[in-house]
Amino acid sequence: MNSSRLKAVAVCREINLSKIASHFGIERKLSWEDTLALNEQRLSGILPQPADKSLFIFSFGSLVFVNFSESDIRDSIDYLAKVDRNIAGFAITKYTDDYQLTVGGDKLSVTYDELIAPTLEPYYLELIAVILAKSAALERIEDELSKLFDDVEVVINELEKGTMAISDERLAKLSGRILSYRYSSISYIMVLDKPDVVWRLQEAQELYLELEHVFELPDRYGKVTHKTETLLDITGVFADLYHAKRGTRLEWLVIILIAFEIVLGLVEKFWPL
Numbered sequence: 001m002n003s004s005r006l007k008a009v010a011v012c013r014e015i016n017l018s019k020i021a022s023h024f025g026i027e028r029k030l031s032w033e034d035t036l037a038l039n040e041q042r043l044s045g046i047l048p049q050p051a052d053k054s055l056f057i058f059s060f061g062s063l064v065f066v067n068f069s070e071s072d073i074r075d076s077i078d079y080l081a082k083v084d085r086n087i088a089g090f091a092i093t094k095y096t097d098d099y100q101l102t103v104g105g106d107k108l109s110v111t112y113d114e115l116i117a118p119t120l121e122p123y124y125l126e127l128i129a130v131i132l133a134k135s136a137a138l139e140r141i142e143d144e145l146s147k148l149f150d151d152v153e154v155v156i157n158e159l160e161k162g163t164m165a166i167s168d169e170r171l172a173k174l175s176g177r178i179l180s181y182r183y184s185s186i187s188y189i190m191v192l193d194k195p196d197v198v199w200r201l202q203e204a205q206e207l208y209l210e211l212e213h214v215f216e217l218p219d220r221y222g223k224v225t226h227k228t229e230t231l232l233d234i235t236g237v238f239a240d241l242y243h244a245k246r247g248t249r250l251e252w253l254v255i256i257l258i259a260f261e262i263v264l265g266l267v268e269k270f271w272p273l
Helices: 017-023 070-083 124-160 168-188 196-200 202-214 217-270
Strands: 002-010 035-038 054-058 062-066 095-103 114-117
Touching: 002 070, 002 124, 017 035, 017 070, 035 124, 054 124, 062 070, 062 124, 095 124, 114 124, 124 168, 124 196, 124 202, 124 217, 168 217, 196 202, 202 217
Parallel strands: 095 114
Antiparallel strands: 002 062, 002 095, 035 054, 054 062
């Protein structure tokens, strides 16, 4: 049997595909929904032994390595980080997903860690790479959303104590982070979009849907969307409370000014200069 090992790594939020493509002599303009694939010929400047290896690069910050060793992955990430400064160095990459493609089985079989096929179809690697890339990117967003919930919990604890020490700037930053994660999950990761080959071949569509189910992409996307909506609702409550608090301060300020004018008037009436 012949097998290929695939490993996805989420290295950042966004990768400049056109910049990297130009570095490797690919002058075609790439849009954010495209995938940049580097074959062994283009990898020869990075790897000492590029044979049977390929690299898929996605605009939403994921890299998928095919048949790379750990040292190859480290060298490639460090190399690409010099080309595109958005890419984080290898030392801080922690969102990964692995899969294996094995050719030589009796029938097509999709499991949680391996795709076994009788023969190799040209779209197998692409479909697995797309699924792995989205899965790793979703893992990054899921982790960052958990951190956001922790930040929101701090404010909620303050409210339980009867205080609300949150400024307009802090509230705006919190809302901006939530909207950013929601936008990146919907637009950049393109969870709801499918590769072109899926629309052309029925077999590719069936395989893609099965891989989606295995990696639970629709469910995870739904949870991310629900969490962002919940966070936005909570920050909306924070905003209402903050504005109500500021409105109360202004009302008290007006009352104090009116009282001061009344006192000043009485002073002028009974103790004229």
